[in-house]
Amino acid sequence: MKKNTRSHFLPLLAVLASVSSLTAGTSLAKQLFPMLGAQGASALRVGLAAIILVLIWRPWRWPLRSDQLWTLMQFGLALALMNLLIYMALRTIAFGVAVAIEFAGPLAVAIYYSRRPVDFVWLILAAVGLVLVLPWSTISLEESAGLDPMGLACAAGSAICWALYIVLGRRLGGIPSGQAASLGMLFAAMVVVPAGLAEAGARLVDPSILLFGLLVAIVSSALPYSLEMFALRRLPPATFGIALATEPAVAAFMGMALLNEHLSRCQWLAIFCIICAAMGSAITRPHPAAEGPTPSASDH
DSSP, X not given: OHHHHHHHHHHHHHHHHHHHHHHHHHHHHHTTHHHHHHHHHHHHHHHHHHHHXXXXXXXXXXXXXXXXXXXXXXHHHHHHHHHHHHHHHTTTSOHHHHHHHHTHHHHHHHHHHHOOTTHHHHHHHHXXXXXXXXXXXXXXXXXXXXXXXXXXXXXXXXXXXXXXXXXXXXXXXXXXXXXXXXXXXXXXXXXXXXXXXXHHGGGGGOHHHHHHHHHHHIIIIIHHHHHHHHHHTTSOHHHXXXXXXXXXXXXXXXXXXXXXXXXXXXXXXXHHHHHHHHHHHHHTOOOGGXXXXXXXXXXX
């Protein structure tokens, strides 16, 4: 037992480091919004991440069938919209709240593929958390400011795209993970980068901004993905899912530390409900052969 605990310690630490790296990178990216807008910041992050992943994995080494290529293109589109929408949500709502709403996507997929009575408990708990972040609950990015409906809608849209991303990912089982990740990000960049150029124009290729964007891409994509690949090979899916479920809370803390976003007690309660629902779903998840794919922090 002690040996098993020791063997899980480093992989668990890797998942937590991955979540921390991703949320820190997104917090840094938000600091680019005044210069580039949300679309420009997303374009910088996704575009540079695509270059990094393609150089690392060299996806051309493996042949693809036409149906696999089509699925990869859909996968990349879901990834593109997921990234664009969450960045657009971050313009007007707090980071922790946006991630908590977005987490409803993978949670819904996990419950759909499981369909056991206990999952209704997690569904209700998640629904309570989501209700608590609606505008009537006095939640605010600042004490006097209401929660923007457009920001909420963008976060909800990102949740839907994350769910689609996971469903489409189930169809890529025959493709090496490195190839799927790099080509998926490349196809995503083909959507996000033109949107970013339309928003930010020539500012997107300013050398100082590009350098900062490279840091964001490494911290929010390349590093988390590498840490998660290390953890996924060494942790049971349920344990990985439990560790990943800490992401909304970590995002809220990063928002406080790096963005000066202070949440109300109601917001913290909402985040707590959604984390408990995600952890409960992971703990009671059926055998890996019957379950959907484990969502990844670095996917978005």
